[in-house]
Amino acid sequence: MTSLLSSLRRPLTRRAFSTNKNVLALRNIDPASPENSTDTYFVRTLSPGYSSCIAAKDLKAGEVIGTTVGTVYSTPTRFTIQMTLDKHVEIFGGMQYANHHCNPNASFIMSESEPQVSLVAIKPIAKGDHITFDYNTTEWDMDEKFTCNCGDAACRGDIQGAKHMHDAQVLRLLPHFSSSVMRSLLKHKLVQG
Numbered sequence: 001m002t003s004l005l006s007s008l009r010r011p012l013t014r015r016a017f018s019t020n021k022n023v024l025a026l027r028n029i030d031p032a033s034p035e036n037s038t039d040t041y042f043v044r045t046l047s048p049g050y051s052s053c054i055a056a057k058d059l060k061a062g063e064v065i066g067t068t069v070g071t072v073y074s075t076p077t078r079f080t081i082q083m084t085l086d087k088h089v090e091i092f093g094g095m096q097y098a099n100h101h102c103n104p105n106a107s108f109i110m111s112e113s114e115p116q117v118s119l120v121a122i123k124p125i126a127k128g129d130h131i132t133f134d135y136n137t138t139e140w141d142m143d144e145k146f147t148c149n150c151g152d153a154a155c156r157g158d159i160q161g162a163k164h165m166h167d168a169q170v171l172r173l174l175p176h177f178s179s180s181v182m183r184s185l186l187k188h189k190l191v192q193g
């Protein structure tokens, strides 16, 4: 769990929201609030403190589920996606509730220079399905490691970031890594041999 202190850190840029007050207000809204939904997805609270991003309509593989601009921090929070080794973009608007799955139906596409991310379907998603992505495709060495409850036959169990994956697991996810994680994987491989 992110500490209160770290959640109050100053963002490096304020492209999306003009003040920290606005960021804190967005963090405090009910996950299932209409502000966290579009005509493509909405957020459902599954248990206290645990929500999920759900498809509001059938989606085709390749379809953009949503695009959002976030706030960049130098260290991760529960709701950040890693842009580079020292830049993490905190997203709002509902897609931050997309959970991890070891056999996901979506993937984040992002650049290393702009704090803008798009969530894209990587297989057909039926209305009502949970929208999920593989956290190891965007995170190198996760701050908030956890034990996965996705229930997939190929569930990897401990989700800790791409740094902790075996070569066979990396190969399977190859089309979906962000460029930052891909760069770290290559460096790791070259240095470790």
Ligand SMILES: C[S@@+](CC[C@H](N)C(=O)[O-])C[C@H]1O[C@@H](n2cnc3c(N)ncnc32)[C@H](O)[C@@H]1O
Pocket (backbone or CB within 6 Å): 049, 050, 051, 052, 078, 079, 080, 096, 097, 098, 099, 100, 101, 144, 146, 147, 148, 149, 150
């Ligand atoms: C960005 S949040 C996702 C939304 C989260 N469910 C919530 O309501 O705050 C990421 C956190 O959700 C939890 N999480 C996401 N996917 C999970 C999974 N497959 N199994 C267990 N916990 C998961 C982990 O605690 C993770 O650090």
